[in-house]
Amino acid sequence: MVLDEFNGLKALVVGDVMIDAYSKGVIERMSPEAPVPIVNLREHFNRLGGAANVALNLKALGAMPLVCSVIGDDSHADELFALLREHGLATNGLVKSGKRVTTVKHRIFDGDKQVLRMDEEDTFDLDNEEHQDLWKVIVKALDEEHFDVIILQDYNKGVLSERMIQAIVAEAGKRDIPVAVDPKKKNFFSYQGVTLFKPNAKELRDGLGVNAETIDELRQAAIALQEQLHCQYLMVTLSDKGVMILHDSIFHHLPAHPRNIADVSGAGDTVLSVAALCVAQKADAETIAALSNLAGGLVCEEVGVVPIDKDKLSQEAKRISHE
DSSP: OGGGGGTTOEEEEEEOEEEEEEEEEEEEEEOSSSSOEEEEEEEEEEEEEEHHHHHHHHHHTTOEEEEEEEEESSHHHHHHHHHHHHTTOOOTTEEEETTSOOOEEEEEEETTEEEEEEEEOOOSOOOHHHHHHHHHHHHHHHHHSOOSEEEEEOOSSSSSOHHHHHHHHHHHHHHTOOEEEEOOSTTGGGOTTOSEEOOBHHHHHHHHTOOOOSHHHHHHHHHHHHHHHTOSEEEEEOGGGOEEEEETTEEEEEOOOOOOOOOOTTHHHHHHHHHHHHHHTTOOHHHHHHHHHHHHHHHTTSSSSOOOOHHHHHHHHHHHHTO
């Protein structure tokens, strides 16, 4: 099974890393100071988010990831380093900068219902010094290890500037390493010639400026985008409509599996992780889409950003293949 072949694959992850912070409590009364509810805090915990969650998913799948990014030189950076070490992930790919803050998405819950989110972040592109510092780390990693795939996870926080994207894709081409991308709108068309490009349906519509709703309309939009990007695989996640993938003019649409959706946070990271490792193994397009679709649905059954459970994914894949 292709999942078994994930073991030992090396993946270089570049993009925006962050902390997903959760504060859970109960709302029992309104504040006398302002017309806002008071959350009686019962629990607080941090999880790896963004490109760091991609690395966590890769590790859970049996791969060996190295995440490269620029973060702040602050207390949240220390918390991020501690989280990475706690999960057995390397920290030598991270560059600290005093010119920006470490991104934190702080979610406030009343029971299992999210009532507020507060973000600490910078969204401006890396300056020349930060770019050079990160590029040195990336090239050093590529020179020291053979990576089976490079993954670019863009959250529009400034790490994946157009300049950085083009440099990485060009270097990957020289070294014959496939590149898998989860884009955002800002640099949507900067990922020319990547191996796999994975927007969601909204990102596809916004990127092309089209109002595509039906599967056929989305298929036509995907064909147009693939022609512009010259990517080998164009995979679009469609939420409750599943996923579609385009490769060598062959189109597949796989519907979503019935799930008890608890939280969609981090699902895109999981989908990208599975798809990238499939690409590294030269899996066929339908296998890439099927496993990614299945993995994304499974993590949506959990509250908060969590990595995929490989055993559960394997069991589900076997069960569905026998239906």
